[in-house]
Amino acid sequence: MKTVLILIKRNIKLFFKDKGMFFTSLITPAILLVLYATFLGNVYRDSFTAGLPAQIKLSEELIEGLVGGQLISSILAVSCITVAFCSNFLMVQDKANGTIKDLRIAPVRSSALSVSYYIATLISTFLICAVSMGICLLYVYSVGWYMSAADVLYLALDVLLLVFFGTALSSVINFFLSTQGQISAVGSIISAGYGFICGAYMPISSFGEGLQKAISFLPGTYGTSLVRNHSMRGVLAAMEEEGVPAEVADGLRDLLDCNLYFFDHGVEIPVMYAILGGATALLLILYILLNAFKKRA
Amino acid sequence: MSNIIEIKHLNKSFGEVLAVQDLSFCVKEGELFAFLGVNGAGKSTTINIMCGQLGKDSGTVFIDGNDLDRNVDQLKRGLGVVFQNSVLDGALTVYDNLQSRAALYGITGTAFKKRLGELATLLDFEDLLKRAVGKLSGGQRRRIDIARALLHRPKILILDEPTTGLDPQTRKTIWDVIADLRREEGMTVFLTTHYMEEAAEADYVVILESGKIAAEGTPLELKNRYTGDYITLYGVTEEQVRALGAAYEPMRDAYRLAVADTAAATKLILENPQLFTDYEITKGKMDDVFLAVTGRGLTQ
Numbered sequence: 001m002k003t004v005l006i007l008i009k010r011n012i013k014l015f016f017k018d019k020g021m022f023f024t025s026l027i028t029p030a031i032l033l034v035l036y037a038t039f040l041g042n043v044y045r046d047s048f049t050a051g052l053p054a055q056i057k058l059s060e061e062l063i064e065g066l067v068g069g070q071l072i073s074s075i076l077a078v079s080c081i082t083v084a085f086c087s088n089f090l091m092v093q094d095k096a097n098g099t100i101k102d103l104r105i106a107p108v109r110s111s112a113l114s115v116s117y118y119i120a121t122l123i124s125t126f127l128i129c130a131v132s133m134g135i136c137l138l139y140v141y142s143v144g145w146y147m148s149a150a151d152v153l154y155l156a157l158d159v160l161l162l163v164f165f166g167t168a169l170s171s172v173i174n175f176f177l178s179t180q181g182q183i184s185a186v187g188s189i190i191s192a193g194y195g196f197i198c199g200a201y202m203p204i205s206s207f208g209e210g211l212q213k214a215i216s217f218l219p220g221t222y223g224t225s226l227v228r229n230h231s232m233r234g235v236l237a238a239m240e241e242e243g244v245p246a247e248v249a250d251g252l253r254d255l256l257d258c259n260l261y262f263f264d265h266g267v268e269i270p271v272m273y274a275i276l277g278g279a280t281a282l283l284l285i286l287y288i289l290l291n292a293f294k295k296r297a
Numbered sequence: 298m299s300n301i302i303e304i305k306h307l308n309k310s311f312g313e314v315l316a317v318q319d320l321s322f323c324v325k326e327g328e329l330f331a332f333l334g335v336n337g338a339g340k341s342t343t344i345n346i347m348c349g350q351l352g353k354d355s356g357t358v359f360i361d362g363n364d365l366d367r368n369v370d371q372l373k374r375g376l377g378v379v380f381q382n383s384v385l386d387g388a389l390t391v392y393d394n395l396q397s398r399a400a401l402y403g404i405t406g407t408a409f410k411k412r413l414g415e416l417a418t419l420l421d422f423e424d425l426l427k428r429a430v431g432k433l434s435g436g437q438r439r440r441i442d443i444a445r446a447l448l449h450r451p452k453i454l455i456l457d458e459p460t461t462g463l464d465p466q467t468r469k470t471i472w473d474v475i476a477d478l479r480r481e482e483g484m485t486v487f488l489t490t491h492y493m494e495e496a497a498e499a500d501y502v503v504i505l506e507s508g509k510i511a512a513e514g515t516p517l518e519l520k521n522r523y524t525g526d527y528i529t530l531y532g533v534t535e536e537q538v539r540a541l542g543a544a545y546e547p548m549r550d551a552y553r554l555a556v557a558d559t560a561a562a563t564k565l566i567l568e569n570p571q572l573f574t575d576y577e578i579t580k581g582k583m584d585d586v587f588l589a590v591t592g593r594g595l596t597q
Contacts, residue, residue: 002406010396052511098380098384099385102385102398102445103398104349106401106449107370107371
């Protein structure tokens with residue numbers, strides 16, 4: 001047990017001391033911030049207000065609260081995955097630079113090494129995402145706060161679940177990698193691609209029907225939707241209180257991916273949790289099987 | 298002395314490439330064993346198999362009585378390995394590196410601190426403990442590599458080209474430490490090196506070529522078998538040397554004659570006592586042995 005704890009400490013320290021890995025993990029959230037600051041924020045502001053009946057005038061704070069909720073939900077949904085990947089690249093780096101030979105030369109169980117990578121990634125990713133969540137909440141507080149304590153708690157649960165999901169997904173994918181080139185390739189694909197396929201850069205509702213259906217098979221999509229629901233539930237409810245018709249508010253929920261559909265069937269929030277939790281469990285089992293199979297091979 | 302390493306009929310291939318072919322050799326307890334060969338001869342493959350890093354196709358490997366096929370964990374406990382390139386974590390401090398590696402052997406807490414203190418004194422790195430490994434000089438890093446290999450008090454130290462790229466002073470320091478370890482702890486040292494003067498200090502030498510043993514023996518046996526003797530003759534003219542009928546090469550103030558062995562040298566001296574008033578006889582070097590065995594060059 002002490003061996004695993006010390007290895008976890010080593011892995012976490014290495015991730016935070018390797019500035020390249022650490023800052024790479026923050027690229028995607030940075031891209032999102034730039035996109036929102038330059039044009040996406042205005043696009044969403046305009047689309048929200050354009051969809052409202054002419055007689056309804058919403059306060060600036062409400063609009064900014066909605067745009068802010070959209071921004072932070074995108075950042076958090078995507079960060080949990082990209083940070084997990086970057087943190088978990090340590091297991092690939094150890095193979096690429098030969099350190100794994102030094103670790104395996106000792107009579108340590110290979111399961112101890114695998115567990116140490118997994119838990120270290122969980123902790124590193126959660127630490128960064130928890131800090132990100134704190135900063136995001138401060139930002140929303142500054143532009144327009146409509147979240148309840150329950151929303152914040154649910155949001156924390158969503159982030160935690162997404163961290164578990166990202167760690168399990170990255171463990172399975174990184175298991176097959178062994179060179180720096182592969183790290184760069186997968187890192188770039190995840191940084192650039194995950195934001196799109198989980199609906200963080202652009203709402204899934206804005207994609208074509210075929211693509212929407214394809215994306216609905218990906219569990220990460222439901223993670224993004226959970227974060228969106230809990231980031232924007234309060235502000236959407238406040239809109240309804242200010243006179244926005246329920247059907248308009250529901251249209252906004254569709255537009256913002258708070259409502260997700262699997263082949264025209266609405267997916268309820270508990271089902272989203274089940275999908276994300278189930279996918280995480282399946283990936284974890286796959287990771288364990290991969291390690292067990294490799295050991296026998 | 299009993300055998301601490303016994304390898305019999307070891308075979309390993311990578312696809313069509315036969316990396317190790319029917320390799321058999323033994324290493325005696327406490328000796329300095331040199332394992333030589335050009336790049337690609339099969340040295341690293343053999344070491345990786347011995348350390349349980351690579352599967353073998355056939356053959357048996359026993360290290361300190363432990364069968365690689367049955368008791369690999371116990372076998373690993375008896376081995377300390379200094380890799381050709383440092384594989385410690387450059388971003389972490391010396392202390393953190395050694396702490397994480399010691400934990401792999403279950404050495405933690407007070408036991409780790411005690412062992413760290415011993416090694417820091419032995420290898421003189423007390424002042425480096427808080428420095429990042431990536432910021433150390435080549436020699437300093439090598440000392441930490443050796444400390445890492447010795448953390449669990451192995452009976453056998455495998456050194457894979459330990460002094461490549463180091464300056465002469467650092468090489469000497471490292472060999473002094475290894476000599477101390479052998480003397481004080483009776484440690485067996487399994488060495489691969491490209492420096493033949495290091496191999497010349499070995500108790501036993503195996504030269505590999507294309508995965509097979511091309512030559513083996515003590516350095517003296519190998520020198521006698523694969524190289525001749527040399528007579529360096531002073532105070533003579535080239536005409537006088539030429540008249541002796543032996544191959545020679547001129548030096549700044551002498552001539553170097555190549556003869557088959559010490560007996561031939563003695564015969565030449567006894568037949569020409571008037572010329573041999575100032576001379577010295579030396580044996581061939583391990584470089585000559587290596588070149589003769591691997592066919593990359595022959596003594597002229």
